[in-house]
Amino acid sequence: MPKRTLEETGLPSMEEPLADTSHKQKKRKSKTLPDPSNEDGAIVESKESKAERKERKRQKKLKKAEKVVREAEPETENAVAPVTPEEEEPKYSEVVVDAKAAKRAEKARLKALKKAVKEANGETVTNGEAPSKKVAPATERSIGTSIGTSKGSALYSENPELTALPQTEIDTFLADNFISIKDPLSTTPIFRPILKFSYLPISDPAQLKPFKTFKAPTPIQAAVWPYLSAGRDVIGVAETGSGKTMAFAVPCVRHILSLPGARNKGARAVVVSPTRELAMQSYEQISILAKISGLQAVCVYGGVPKDEQRRTLKTADIVIATPGRLNDLINEGCADLGRAKYVVLDEADRMLDKGFEEEIRKIINTTAKERQTLMFTATWPESVRALASTFMKTPLRITIGDNPTGDLRANNRIVQKVEVVDPRSKEFRLLQILKQYQSGEQKDDRIIVFALYKKEATRVEGFIRSKGFRVAAIHGDLSQEQRTRSLEAFKQGGTPILVATDVAARGLDIPNVRLVLNLTFPLTVEDYVHRIGRTGRAGKEGLAITLFTEHDKAQSGSLINVLKAANQPVPDELLKFGTTVKKKEHSAYGAFYKDTGGDAQVSKKITFD
């Protein structure tokens, strides 16, 4: 296994101009020769050479510190080649303009190195401050900004008001929201969560505009923003509807703004989404932030002509895309991601699953080597974890919810009802439920009915319409135009019922969906969690009804675990199908089985403003 280099740790490099004193060393030799003007021929040191001796000692110290860092770093399988600075990155020598400033900077660098060494050893660096069990003291946090950053990328310094908050407030926030931060570089969290929008490291207050209707950052936003701002690779796992899009969008814009060079000259960041509709939705949200800062975004997805996408790709700073069309455009030479250093996989477990994995690998291989890679999702099965790490550099995993191991959890504000039914009585029951939830004052309430197959969705849509309900459908047998029209009609309220396949299971953020009805159970329980996550979003309550038949019994164990973890009732008929959980299989990592006995731990409710 290759050893990690110091640059991979994000620590300042010995190769940087300030540390390069080899020319001085040569000079020193010539200056310490006997001085001909000195009669006894003794070696006389000039004032300058004293300074140089100091410099040599300092260099020795630095080397020693670097050695300790190297030895303290764990070996990782996904170690990558040292970062090569890009032409456009600022040269350290340009930043340091005079000798005094250079000295100061060098002193700070040495201090940072020492602290990083201690951190790498798992020691708490207190620097005179009271040590904390949960979040490192402020001085250490600011040192941490240099860890894991790609060269020249934006560094994060904590807002002084946040630094001044008592540690108890931080601890309470972390505990109340079940925020777990697993960092291979530090045993204690380096950064405090950004508890208020005003603590965000942004210079232009106009950038806070999109948040004016929100009370505070959601837990995932608060927890990931500092780390993403510091340039770290992050896996963010948080329940459906908890604001993950803004969690990666805000640091994305900040990252691009921190880069030198002109804007609107091509891709600096790329966000990959599994479905066209989700890509469009993320594009809309990201565009709002981007425009405020004079940045341009483009949405690249299949099923529509390429011309406009080709044209916009030439100038757009942020590319939001589905994998197939993006690869098409890369192959055509119309999408150049060579300077994209901020790479996001949204719905990451889906993107790493069979079918998408190859596409994703191709895309990531065309992005900048020294990129920052982010993965966000509400479900993080073991089957993709090892694969994910091959794309990332010492990633942190930030999990929201009382499942620090990243177990499957549904949103706790969703009431989940499971009815075990005879497959032949499903349509009858569907009709009963629609009548119950779409009568009188409730007639405009939004309901999503999930089917498994495209043909099934077409048939169910026709059946519902024949009973006099206003209904639209979204699935892969429809043209993109029809899909967009259906979704728009559902969002606007013209058709309150939407029949969908799993193309609509993930990510779609449609306000006030009253009920999600699973007419046919999905292929995986992860998909179940995403489907029901279309209701109960942004802190609201939701309802999901699932018709479960004997055909779905292979999933009963996993479903029972999800129900129990969310403190939901488990019908006896469901228990009869058994509690064995078949772990998801990945082509590269195989399957294994686990009998849980259905005793998943019960999770607690997380409050969400």
Ligand SMILES: Nc1ncnc2c1ncn2[C@@H]1O[C@H](COP(=O)(O)OP(=O)(O)OP(=O)(O)O)[C@@H](O)[C@H]1O
């Ligand atoms: N800080 C906040 N406070 C309140 N609402 C927010 C906040 N941030 C985002 N939201 C809103 O929460 C809703 C859900 O956000 P988003 O779609 O990003 O969720 P998500 O976590 O990505 O969900 P999913 O896992 O289903 O993709 C959106 O309507 C968004 O505008």
